[in-house]
Amino acid sequence: MSARFEEIDWRPTAMGAISLRRRRDPSSGTQVYEVKLDDDFLMSSQFTAGEIALARLALKPLPDTGLDVIVGGLGLGYTAHAALEDPRVRSLIVVEALGEVIEWHQRNLVPLGAGLTSDDRCRFLHTDFFSLAADPRGFDPDVADRRFHAIVVDIDHSPRHVLSPTHAPFYEPESLRALTRRLHPGGVFALWSNDPPDEHFNAVLAQVFHTSDAHVVEFPNPLQDRTATNTVYIAQTQPLQA
Template sequence: MSARFEELDWQPTDLGEISLRRRRDPSSGADVYEVKLDDDFLMSSLFTEGEVALARLGLAAASGDPLDVVVGGLGLGWTAEAAFQDPRVRSLLVVEALEPVIGWHERGLVPASARLVPDTRCRLVHGDFFALAEDPRGFDPDSAHRRFHAVLLDIDHSPRHVLRPGNAALYEPAGLRRLARHLHPGGVFALWSDDPPDERFLSALGEVFQDAEAHTVRFDNPVLGGTSANTVYTARTPQP
């Protein structure tokens, strides 16, 4: 049995001090993994429905077989792991800006690492997703101008609540157009958000993509009581 509370790692980063903690949930006895950036909670294994739904909804909208997929933001690995539930996924490129987070998985500190790291279809890339989206060479440092069938993004809290001011440009039509050039025709962009559906962002998606939708993902919240919700946006690039 694990200790009631343990800080598994702590490191300074350009964004602030990031820490990985494990604690025992008193009601279930299960281990809960939490990530904090300075004093803010970024994610918890208590709430994974939104991250899983990002992969499920994003790939459900994608056509073709096989699929090459980019995940923006590794975190605890829930979106990347859920993507492999789709048997069409041939390759998964996970872009993570914080090197300590990649290290957690390489060192086996979080549960998903045992399933992601050994899988030869999965590559963990240390890089700035937003800078790579702007770069015409794209997301894959080993294959310039490579296109993908889906890009699944879970980094900022929402299009309006970003971790870094420079990230905000991606969520405007010009930034979305630059991201879209890294997708095949009919490719899918999907985004996790902690805010309710945002009509302004849906409008921006509609200027660039087709079939832009906002999906509300509800889940039980044992901390606050009752139900909480995330939003998953999905949209497709035009097909010829």
């Protein structure tokens, strides 16, 4: 029988102390992996419905083949893994600011690490997503001005509850308009949020994108004996006219 609780890794970083923990759920006996930044829970393998739905909803309206995708934020890898499950995806760049998180996957310390690192379509980029979003050269350091079919982001708790004040400008109209230039016509910007749909952010998306919507994803939370929700924002640029 495995230990009830184990701290697999702990590192000081510029953003705070990052830790990877594993515990055994007493009710199901399954292993639960958790990521914390200082005292703030970032992710748990017990609750992944929102992260998986983020990728699936982002890719749903896109063409039938040859999709190039950016995922901002690696975490435990559930959004990236869900994207790679779609056979239409030909390339995936995962942008992660913390090298420690990338290392967890490369060392197979997390359940999805081996699958992500062995998939030839997937590449990890160790840098700050928000800096790349503002970089006039674009997201791919090897191909300037490269466009993508989907840019999928799961970094902050929500547009209002950010991990760093430096992230806040990304959620304003000027930055999101710049982001549309990194998307193909008809391309998708998708964002995970732990908060309910935000009227202000919905209005920002409607101002910038051709279409936008907020999807509420429900999932059971046995720790609180209730149904919990995440929000997935999906915004699409103007498609090419036939």
